Amino acid sequence: MDLLNTLVDKGLRRELPTREEALAVLATSDDDLLDVVAAAGKVRRHWFGRRVKLNYLVNLKSGLCPEDCSYCSQRLGSQAGILKYTWLKPDEASEAAAAGLAGGAKRVCLVASGRGPTDRDVDRVSDTIKAIKEQNEGVEVCACLGLLSDGQAERLRAAGADAYNHNLNTSESTYGEITTTHTYADRVDTVQRAHAAGLSACSGLIAGMGESDADLVDVVYSLRELDPDSVPVNFLIPFEGTPLAKEWNLTPQRCLRILAMVRFVCPDVEVRIAGGREVHLRTMQPLALHLANSVFLGDYLTSEGQAGKADLEMIADAGFEVEGAGEVTLPEHRVTAGAGGGCGSHEGAGCGSHAEGGCGSAAGAGCGSHAGGGVCGTAPEPAVAEQRTEPHTEPHTGPRTDLVAVRRRGAGTDLAPNA
Ligand code: SF4
Numbered sequence: 447m448d449l450l451n452t453l454v455d456k457g458l459r460r461e462l463p464t465r466e467e468a469l470a471v472l473a474t475s476d477d478d479l480l481d482v483v484a485a486a487g488k489v490r491r492h493w494f495g496r497r498v499k500l501n502y503l504v505n506l507k508s509g510l511c512p513e514d515c516s517y518c519s520q521r522l523g524s525q526a527g528i529l530k531y532t533w534l535k536p537d538e539a540s541e542a543a544a545a546g547l548a549g550g551a552k553r554v555c556l557v558a559s560g561r562g563p564t565d566r567d568v569d570r571v572s573d574t575i576k577a578i579k580e581q582n583e584g585v586e587v588c589a590c591l592g593l594l595s596d597g598q599a600e601r602l603r604a605a606g607a608d609a610y611n612h613n614l615n616t617s618e619s620t621y622g623e624i625t626t627t628h629t630y631a632d633r634v635d636t637v638q639r640a641h642a643a644g645l646s647a648c649s650g651l652i653a654g655m656g657e658s659d660a661d662l663v664d665v666v667y668s669l670r671e672l673d674p675d676s677v678p679v680n681f682l683i684p685f686e687g688t689p690l691a692k693e694w695n696l697t698p699q700r701c702l703r704i705l706a707m708v709r710f711v712c713p714d715v716e717v718r719i720a721g722g723r724e725v726h727l728r729t730m731q732p733l734a735l736h737l738a739n740s741v742f743l744g745d746y747l748t749s750e751g752q753a754g755k756a757d758l759e760m761i762a763d764a765g766f767e768v769e770g771a772g773e774v775t776l777p778e779h780r781v782t783a784g785a786g787g788g789c790g791s792h793e794g795a796g797c798g799s800h801a802e803g804g805c806g807s808a809a810g811a812g813c814g815s816h817a818g819g820g821v822c823g824t825a826p827e828p829a830v831a832e833q834r835t836e837p838h839t840e841p842h843t844g845p846r847t848d849l850v851a852v853r854r855r856g857a858g859t860d861l862a863p864n865a
Contacts (some may be wrong), residue, residue: 447478452487455491457713462670465663468833470843471707472659472838476614476699486706493714494739496673496759497769499553501588501718502546502742502865505747506534506574507558513592513627516651516689517682520559520746522627525687528748531858533558533570536577542857543578543585543591549754549865551686551743552771553586554578555611561628562636579606584771586649593628593638599643611638613678616657617664617715622653635748637672650678650720653704654696656837661707662704666711673748676740677715679708681722683850694724695838708713714777716740724752726847730763740775744864747777750851754865776785 449470455589474482509520509530518521519526534542543554556571563571568591575587588609589602599610614633621630633649640692641647649672651665669677681701682693708717718740720726727734735741746753751757761768774781856863 447485447580449793450481450677450717453710454485454488457486457710458492460714463710465667468663468666468707468711471710472662472703474703477478479699479702479708479854481704482706483733483736488707489709489713490739491647494628494775496766497739497773497775498766499716499718499737499740499769499775500546500549500551500743500757501555502543502549502743503555503557503745503747504534504540504542504546505529505557505559505853507532507560508748508858511559511561513561513625515625515627517624517655519683519685520690521673521688522714523537526685527687528685528852529858530714530853531851533567534574534857535810536570536574539574539857540577540581543861544582545856545865546743547582547585549743550743550758550768551865552769553590553609554586555590555591555742557747557823558592560592563591563596563598565598567591568598568601572601575602576604578758580756588646590648592636593632593766594639594775599639599645603643603645607645609641609646609648609675610636611676611678612636612640613648613650613652613680614665614668614672615652616655618668620657620661634668634672639676641673646676647672647674648676649674649719650676650680651708651797652680652682652721654682654684654693654722654726655690656693656695659838660709663711666708669685670712670774675716675780676718677708677712678718678720679705680720681726683725683746684845685749686847687849692845695840696699696726696842697843698727700729700838700840702730702733702737703725705734707806708782709737714780716775721746721749725846727848732760735761735764735766745853745856748853750853750855750864812818 453463509528511520512520512522526765571589588611590611591606604757611631618630633758637647649669684693710769717738718732719738743757745751750802855861
């Protein structure tokens with residue numbers, strides 16, 4: 447297919463595809479799906495080999511959020527029966543982090559529900575970061591605490607944070623339909639603050655909220671313009687008790703096309719499969735490793751993932767290898783131009799949006815160099831109103847509520863974590 451040959455060539459050069467090319471990836475047929483995966487897989491292997499980075503979520507503070515993000519089980523008024531607890535102590539968080547690191551993770555994503563941290567919260571998280579770093583040599587730490595105010599990113603950086611996650615989640619034009627208590631511009635501002643403070647920026651999206659293909663392309667192009675080091679891709683977990691509980695719009699094939707599109711638009715960035723991996727990709731998860739180079743190990747913020755051991759077996763069976771602590775995640779040009787190593791998610795996976803993949807989960811642009819310029823610095827084309835299409839729908843197997851399990855172990859409980 448000419449389209450795929452063009453996209454591979456552009457991906458190897460870090461050249462921005464056209465919007466039409468990105469939309470065409472989302473519109474490919476199931477008959478062409480393996481060709482799409484193979485093409486995006488060439489780009490993935492060029493920049494990241496067969497390595498898979500493992501990240502581990504620690505939910506420092508769960509539920510009780512005053513914000514109204516529709517997708518989130520921790521939102522204001524959520525009736526989801528999730529764990530609710532206030533700040534973990536530094537030693538409790540460090541213990542949880544150690545379990546993930548022992549399971550093979552190299553990054554710990556510290557996530558807290560809420561609009562944004564107070565200065566006292568930043569002190570608490572700073573103490574937690576120091577405790578984790580003292581007890582676990584070489585660990586990368588990403589914080590995901592919501593919207594940042596003046597000086598907070600700098601203080602987190604000074605405490606040893608390597609990265610900060612805050613997701614854009616969806617397109618600017620539809621953001622107001624998803625959340626009313628803060629704006630898309632607020633989110634962009636926080637990603638820029640993290641970047642400016644020398645933190646590795648992590649910012650991603652949530653698919654499956656009823657958006658159109660054009661919305662998905664919009665948000666990924668906006669991410670490329672923001673230039674994060676890591677882009678978590680969350681697949682909505684429609685929690686009972688939240689406004690989006692009935693939004694079962696995704697198929698495994700759709701998820702693979704979305705991941706391929708993200709890889710083509712952000713070729714040299716850490717693309718992470720975040721919340722919803724097990725629920726929506728299901729038995730197709732191994733194919734997704736040809737597109738993404740990063741996953742969360744074990745459980746998400748408020749829902750349970752598959753056993754950490756199963757994650758490791760899947761990676762080995764699919765012919766990939768877990769990235770070691772001594773290996774550098776990002777291609778050399780990004781490491782020398784930027785801060786660090788890319789981040790995580792809040793949802794089910796990581797915050798940034800606390801959508802389970804939160805950190806990075808719920809989980810950039812200029813996907814190329816932080817230095818700007820070159821093909822990667824090419825400004826994305828503006829969103830084109832006439833390209834707006836109806837919400838994407840396709841036949842699917844129906845709600846898989848049987849695959850959604852509220853987290854009852856690990857941080858905030860007396861039970862051992864899944865790692
Ligand atoms: S995504 Fe974050 S800010 Fe939004 S409701 Fe959930 S915890 Fe609160």
